[in-house]
């Protein structure tokens with residue numbers, strides 16, 4: 591392998607920059623030329639390719655977002671788009687790719703590999719932590735800490751005014767941020783897509799809280815929760831308990847930004863080096879991840895198909911501690 595291309599794709603996550611830096615520096619260490627592809631797969635289609643040396647990634651490890659920029663490319667979903675991308679790969683003599691992103695990005699890489707034979711290794715970068723084959727994804731820890739910091743602040747004002755807050759956190763299909771931030775902030779209830787919640791259960795939680803003389807409550811709701819969304823939940827609660835002072839806060843994209851935590855920087859650094867070493871060793875169509883503190887390569891199709899499962903014990907912990 592003489593040349594590796596690196597790109598970030600899908601929703602950005604804190605620590606992607608640390609992963610880029612790691613890939614670039616590992617390439618340099620092993621005498622491989624590294625190319626950055628800007629704007630994810632859009633950059634492959636439109637030839638946004640820049641050569642990156644070890645100094646071009648200085649002061650990057652601590653920065654949020656992705657210096658290479660990211661995109662959810664629609665054109666790459668088409669055969670024609672991927673043909674254009676293949677021309678760019680050929681033009682720059684890129685031997686293999688490191689794709690930093692989530693399952694959608696890995697699906698794109700797999701189709702591209704099948705059609706045009708470009709080997710790749712995935713580095714899991716998403717705040718959702720929903721990718722199978724790694725205990726944690728790059729960006730999750732930072733997003734979780736950002737959510738907890740924000741919810742702690744909401745707690746202050748909720749207590750001061752005896753209010754009920756519904757706080758929506760990110761997680762389109764996964765409740766990792768919701769469950770863990772809810773436990774960490776002492777939420778009354780936590781609603782996640784993986785669990786069948788009912789409005790009645792939520793009302794029971796309110797009743798119990800009232801019996802105990804609780805005067806304010808926080809309910810954490812994952813974006814992908816299936817009861818109908820944070821505003822509906824607030825509306826139904828207000829209808830049932832007109833005396834409650836109910837507020838809604840949607841944390842939104844604040845969870846995607848910010849300087850990555852130590853855990854995310856170290857994880858990104860390890861996986862970036864692993865991806866380069868994996869490609870040198872002839873691996874392809876795998877994702878680098880950490881499981882029980884060990885580096886593992888998971889076949890990409892498994893990483894896409896299966897999903898990280900929520901720990902049922904942790905759900906029980908949340909239930910025990912909220913009562």
Ligand code: F6P
Nearest residue numbers: 601716717718760761762813846
């Ligand atoms: O996949 C990461 C994520 O932040 C999800 O939690 C969220 O649903 C989605 O991306 C939002 O994506 P976008 O920024 O494209 O609206």
